[in-house]
Amino acid sequence: MISSNDFRSGVTIELDGSVWRVIEFLHVKPGKGSAFVRTKLKNAQTGSVVEKTFRAGETVPQATLEKRTMQHTYKEGDQYVFMDMETFEEARLNPNQMGTAVNYVKEEMSADIVFWNDQVLEVQLPTSVILEITETDPGVKGDTATGGTKPAIVETGAQVMVPLFISIGERIKVDTRDGSYLGRET
Structure with a gap:
């Protein structure tokens, strides 16, 4: 209480x-x-x-929440399967349970899953993730960091606004809280 x-x-x-x-x-x-x-x-x-x-x-009454660190192992249909790496228990989550995390989760990624009475409340991803660009307009010579932005599709299917000089195949860092571009992978 x-x-x-x-x-x-x-x-x-x-x-x-x-x-x-x-x-x-x-x-x-x-x-x-x-x-x-x-x-x-x-x-x-x-x-x-x-x-x-x-x-x-x-x-x-105060709600007792349990936070477990689990690893996204694979996607089956529209279900995302996470495994607790200590107990090897699986949790299957649908896109509604994932919330906005569905845009940035990829295989072998660890995430904190918050449970209440064995029911999933939310998925907490790291603050930033590194994703590969799969689709975007080609960069042109002379495009600079201070110029505009263009849409790009990353490997998870999410759309991220990136600087004009970014091209397909590059790995970028994306903020999982708002989906913003943070920079190239270093």
């Missing part, structure tokens, strides 16, 4: 059979009446956001 006075951004709680993550919180102590905590909560399964008010000191 956790008190509403102990809410912080990122804390996970259980309400109505779901896991909710505290996004924002504000302790309010009005001149008249008792204090309360106004929160903005995000559902970890559906992504919906709600505002809820708790009395000061009210206790709610």
Whole structure:
């Protein structure tokens, strides 16, 4: 159990059979009446956001999340298969469970899988990944880093905006949080 006075951004709680993550919180102590905590909560399964008010000191169950580092071993149909390299247990995830991570995950890549009651909540990839360009317009002599950008398709099928001088076959570093180009692989 956790008190509403102990809410912080990122804390996970259980309400109505779901896991909710505290996004924002504000302790309010009005001149008249008792204090309360106004929160903005995000559902970890559906992504919906709600505002809820708790009395000061009210206790709610804290969600116990388990984070396991697993390796993406292969893709079978539309299922992504991850294996725990210590226990050799497999987890099969569909694209909805993967979220935006589906754009950047490749075989032999490690990721943190967050579980709640043996149910997958989210997939957390490293901050950046190195991917190979499979499709883009050819670079032209004179294209520089300060020029514009062009779309490129990487080996996972995601589209990334890259500088004009990047060509097919080059390996680039991509930010998995927003899909932005970070630079060439060094």
